[in-house]
Amino acid sequence: GENVEQHPSTLSVQEGDSAVIKCTYSDSASNYFPWYKQELGKRPQLIIDIRSNVGEKKDQRIAVTLNKTAKHFSLHITETQPEDSAVYFCAATSFFGNEKLTFGTGTRLTIIP
Amino acid sequence: NAGVTQTPKFQVLKTGQSMTLQCAQDMNHEYMSWYRQDPGMGLRLIHYSVGAGITDQGEVPNGYNVSRSTTEDFPLRLLSAAPSQTSVYFCASSYLTGNEKLFFGSGTQLSVL
Numbered sequence: 001g002e003n004v005e006q007h008p009s010t011l012s013v014q015e016g017d018s019a020v021i022k023c024t025y026s027d028s029a030s031n032y033f034p035w036y037k038q039e040l041g042k043r044p045q046l047i048i049d050i051r052s053n054v055g056e057k058k059d060q061r062i063a064v065t066l067n068k069t070a071k072h073f074s075l076h077i078t079e080t081q082p083e084d085s086a087v088y089f090c091a092a093t094s095f096f097g098n099e100k101l102t103f104g105t106g107t108r109l110t111i112i113p
Numbered sequence: 114n115a116g117v118t119q120t121p122k123f124q125v126l127k128t129g130q131s132m133t134l135q136c137a138q139d140m141n142h143e144y145m146s147w148y149r150q151d152p153g154m155g156l157r158l159i160h161y162s163v164g165a166g167i168t169d170q171g172e173v174p175n176g177y178n179v180s181r182s183t184t185e186d187f188p189l190r191l192l193s194a195a196p197s198q199t200s201v202y203f204c205a206s207s208y209l210t211g212n213e214k215l216f217f218g219s220g221t222q223l224s225v226l
Contacts, residue, residue, distance in 0.1 A: 001172070006155075009153070032212040032213075034214070034215075036215075042219075043203065043217040043218065043219050043220060044156065044203070044215075044217050045217070046214045046215065049214070089155055089156060091156075093211055093212050099144065099161055099163055099169070099210055099211035099212070100158055100161070100171055100172070100211060101146075101158065101211045101212070101215070102158070102172070103148075103155040103156040103157070104155055105153060105154060105155040106153075106155050
């Protein structure tokens with residue numbers, strides 16, 4: 001099955017700086033890669049996702065890049081703000097015939113004011 | 114719409130007891146799933162369903178049963194609770210497949226003594 005590795009497990013950045021979280025996956029058939037944000041005590045919520053037919057996707061201060069050859073994808077948060085503090089999870093699954101979304105182990109992002 | 118509703122929010126069991134975690138969604142979603150969240154291990158898929166009458170195993174199915182008799186409901190049964198099942202459980206649903214935005218419930222904190 002799919003295996004998703006996520007790094008780093010914790011990340012602290014100064015407010016206003018950028019944060020980058022990286023994930024690798026093992027199944028070359030995977031073609032859907034979402035990112036979820038989980039604030040303390042809350043449920044995970046989708047913040048951005050990308051499919052394998054594109055290499056990059058942006059939504060305001062958040063971007064995701066995908067390198068299918070290397071089987072890795074990354075989350076980029078620019079101009080970080082205190083409300084970006086949360087745990088972020090990457091995930092991967094195959095679009096066809098596989099309904100099993102596999103999550104990474106999470107990155108705890110702390111924004112230092 | 115209430116979205117995805119999970120009950121109970123908290124539960125304490127003794128080893129060997131059985132119980133059912135309830136999950137209901139009012140969005141007419143075909144896909145429903147159960148995850149457990151443990152520190153440092155991310156979200157791991159227990160069971161999932163792609164429609165009424167259809168269920169399948171995820172990554173960590175042992176000790177859990179599910180059924181999907183209606184589109185709205187997807188209960189998770191612990192047959193004989195063990196301390197290793199102490200975790201936070203999330204139910205999640207999406208419109209059609211596991212390869213699109215998941216809507217999570219608020220979670221159930223389960224402790225098995």
